[in-house]
Amino acid sequence: MERKEFLSLVGVSVGAIILQNCMTSCKNDSTPTPANNGGNTGGNNGGGTTTGITGNNLKANGTIDFTIDLTSASFADLKTDGKAIVSGDVIVARTKTGTYIAVAKACTHQGTTVSFEPDNNRFNCSNHGSNFDLTGKVINGPAASPLTQFAAVFDSTKNTIKVS
Ligand code: FES
Structure with missing residues (x-):
């Protein structure tokens, strides 16, 4: 050579x-994993399918419209006031007064997954400190835009939450 x-x-x-x-x-x-999911627990943090979810929980797949089966162990936390789970692109929370709420999980500043803070009735982004109220409205920045709010309707007969 x-x-x-x-x-x-x-x-x-x-x-x-x-x-x-x-x-x-x-x-x-x-892609978020349970380990870097802030204070939220359970759910299928990376999106896709998981036991207890039917429908679409990913923005990339079109309109968000899915149903959570509360009898699934993955979503047991949603039976407790003050808990939240992340499913796909959405964070679903149960307030301290037992109301279900849902907003887009990604902070509108730079996309970090927000955490539910039940004692403060808000969602917090640990990255740069933005806070959002229970409807997704900005309380303080740097985020300037609200989190998209979704309807979260509890059906006591079916034991489900429909998010859309
Ligand atoms: S990414 Fe949320 S405040 Fe910056």
């Missing part, structure tokens, strides 16, 4: 290693 061929081969190999390392470290890790 001539020197020029050798150097060319080494260059290609080094390039492949750099590319592989970049691909590994640059993977998209923006």
Whole structure:
């Protein structure tokens, strides 16, 4: 093998290693997991399907319209006042007075998943401190736009919450 061929081969190999390392470290890790889900619990934090959900809970799939089966263990928290779960792109909460509410989970500042703060009757973004009221309206920024509010209708006969 001539020197020029050798150097060319080494260059290609080094390039492949750099590319592989970049691909590994640059993977998209923006999908929330239960571990980085703020104070919310349960649900299917990354979206998609899970036991106890029927319908669409992801904005990318069109209109948000889904039903939560409260008999599912995944959503047991929603039987308790002051608890919240994230399902797809939506955070569903039960206030301290037992009312179900639902808003888009992504802070309108830079997209961090907000947490429900039942004692303060608000949603908080831990990233830069924005707060939103129970309807999604901005209490304080830096976020300037409200969280999209969804209807959350409890059906005591079916033991479900319809979010749309
Ligand atoms: S991402 Fe929520 S306040 Fe900045």
